[in-house]
Amino acid sequence: MNKNSVQGWTRRVGLPETVGSVPELLDLMADRHPQKRFIADQLGDSATYAEACERTKRLARGFSDLGVTKGDVVVLYMGNSTDMVMCMLALGRIGAAGAPINTEYKGELLGYVVNDTGARVAVVDEELCEVFQQTRPLFDALSAEAGGKVVVRGAVNGGADLVPFHTVSTARPLHELVPTDPSSLFMVNYTSGTTGPSKGVLFSNGHVLTFAHDWTKCMGSTSDDVLYSPMPLFHTLGFILGVISTLLKGGAMQLDRRFSASQYWARAIECGATLGHAVFSMIPFLLKQPPSDLDRAHGMRGIWTGPSGYAKEFHDRFGVRIYEVYGQSEIGVATFPVDWDKVPAGSCGQPNHDRFELRIVDSTESPVGPNTSGELLVRPREPHTTMLGYLGKPEKTVEAFANLWHHTGDQMYVDDDGWYFFVDRAKDMIRRRSQNISAYDIELVINKYPLVIEVAAIAVPSEHEDEEIKVCVVVDGGFGIPAFIDYCRGALPRAMVPRYVEIVEEIPKTANQKLAKYKLKEFGIAGMTGKTYDVERGRYVAG
Structure with missing residues (x-):
């Protein structure tokens, strides 16, 4: 896409900045807010926007020196850290894609996902290296025999195919951006399958940017906001609706290693959070904590996301609004309340009309009327706002978008006033501990x-x-x-x-x-x- 096409696309999809890729957005924010804090992790490693830009330029060169080029996928088997964020953003600078992997995967599951990416390079935290190395006999392109390279963040104990992270992160800066645009691949995120193996969702720059933008619109976020997130970065909530949404607004984000109901408010207070991340199962745990002076000592005004049925109880106790919406990795935010003060209990909102067309259908894909349950179908109004497809699974991509509608597989109904209600999950998917x-x-x-x-x-x-x-x-x-x-x-x-x-x-x-x-x-x-x-x-x- 040429510059005029990108500008036209950003205007039509409602982005606040006329950039067509995540790396361009980082450069813009580094120029605009050079000394402002962008990201920090639980171990104290933080980066301003200018520092993040410099770190990603060095990592981009380091990855290039390992042979990573445009279109390649690099596995990130890492816990939440500023370094992991820098790796994801650096890979975007050279047109490559990061694939963050669930850090609890091991053995057969880890082997399947790594092989599915086709990656020849991986970045692995020191504490995860033993599990990763034990699985390498199952790897294809990432095996030592095939010349795969494993970058270890921490102490390196192993063969010549293990590369110290500092040799990659301290390379000479690569100032030039490899040309990318809204249609270019930015990341691969694994979402659980319903009747088959987990599938790698191919996120374009455009999909990532519009998904994150819709989050900022729902939350009313600004450059003054600080987002506290204990969500893993291999989760779309942690990375796209955390890192990228923060980047879009020029705000700040505080990463945490994991969720703790007993420490949630203390950590939110410590970082000065105004917004928070949680998922449905976390809300009851927070409510079950003993009353504390910290319940109202924080500055947080909203949490994404939770069940609206708890909204009043949660707000009465903590003074924080719960935002319930409906979305999927493949599409983005499909429904959210237009008027947060009028949300019926149990509703996940109204259609995101600026982004999508929605339809609820029966088994013959004929539309059903109000108050009748059926499958939710979604299709975008503009290109580059939903997934590019499933990695290496064209037949599953075609199946998901049969008749040019994305089939969510989820049952919903809409009431007489246009509010949507979630009924049941897709066949064979289990929602446990905030994971599909x-x-x-x-x-x-x-x-x-x-x-x-x-x-x-x-x-x-x-x-x-x-x-x-x-x-x-x-x-x-x-x-x-x-x-x-x-x-x-x-x-x-x-x-x-x-x-x-x-x-x-x-x-x-x-x-x-x-x-x-x-x-x-x-x-x-x-x-x-x-x-x-x-x-x-x-x-x-x-x-």
């Missing part, structure tokens, strides 16, 4: 346990805001639940370890031999029976 988890990924690992013949993972109700994982297993002789859970804890990320286990004689199937999971959810009460073992409480539940 693929049942397929859980089953892939559990099926490798020697005494499991067959497994089906389903979502069951939780006493908290999200869902819990239950696995139904057909087993061989000698199977024991304690040993099985020990295996799961060693092979799966924490959020994927099942809370409930039930031994069954068979997994029900459809006529074409697919798992009929809906039948498992009909057993007992919402899928819970007297034979369901509660791992957390160490006993069987009452069906």
Whole structure:
């Protein structure tokens, strides 16, 4: 796209700045606010806008020296840190794409995602290096034999293919930007699949910028705001709706390593936060904390995102507004309240008309009327505002955008006044501990346990805001639940370890031999029976 085309695009999509890429935006903000703090992490590493610009220029050269070029994908297996932010922004300067990976992935899951990226270079934190190196025999392009390079942030103990981070971060600055525009790839983010492996969502510069802009519009954020975020940077909330939204407004962001209900307000006060990040399951935990003088000692006015059903209770106690919206990584923010003071309890807002067309349809894709549940379909009004597709999975991209509408897979309804209400999650996706988890990924690992013949993972109700994982297993002789859970804890990320286990004689199937999971959810009460073992409480539940 030429300069006039980019300017026309930014005007049509409503961006406040006439830039067509994230690296251009950083350069602009470094010129405008050179000495203003941009980002800081929990260990005290911070950067002003000018310092961030300089650091990313050095890293851009360092990555180039490793052979990274435009269109390449680089894996970032890192915890929240200022360095991780700098790596993502630096890769954009040379037209490459960062792929932040869930730091709890290990073994088969880590191997699958790394290979799916096709990356030849990875940046790994020292404390994660052992897990990463143990998985390298499963890697393709990133294997030592294939010439893959692993940049280690911290002490390096290993072979010649391990590169110290400081040699990359202290390279001579690369001042020239590789030409990119709203249509150019900026990052790859892995979102959980519903009936298959996790898919890499291809984010263009345009998608990232408009997604972040809609967040700033919803929150009413300004250059004076300080955002406190305990969300991981491999999550779109942490990076796109955190780092990039802050960058768009010239504000400041404070990263935290992880969420702590007991320390949330203290840390918000410490950094002077005016806005906060949370997700649905975190809100009840904050409300369950004992009353404290800190409840009203902070300067925070809003949290994204939480259930609007808690909005009044939360505001009465903490003086903070909860913002409930609906969105997906593939599209961005599809609904949000136009008038926050009139939101009906349970509603996720009204259509983001400036960005999308919305339609709720039945199984034949015919539109349904008000107060009737159906699948939400979404399509953009302008190009470069939704995903480029799924990495290496063109058939899944076509499937998602069948009939030129993005199929969210989520059930919703709209009332007579135009307010949208979320009804149910996409088939086979489990929402647990603020993460969308693929049942397929859980089953892939559990099926490798020697005494499991067959497994089906389903979502069951939780006493908290999200869902819990239950696995139904057909087993061989000698199977024991304690040993099985020990295996799961060693092979799966924490959020994927099942809370409930039930031994069954068979997994029900459809006529074409697919798992009929809906039948498992009909057993007992919402899928819970007297034979369901509660791992957390160490006993069987009452069906």
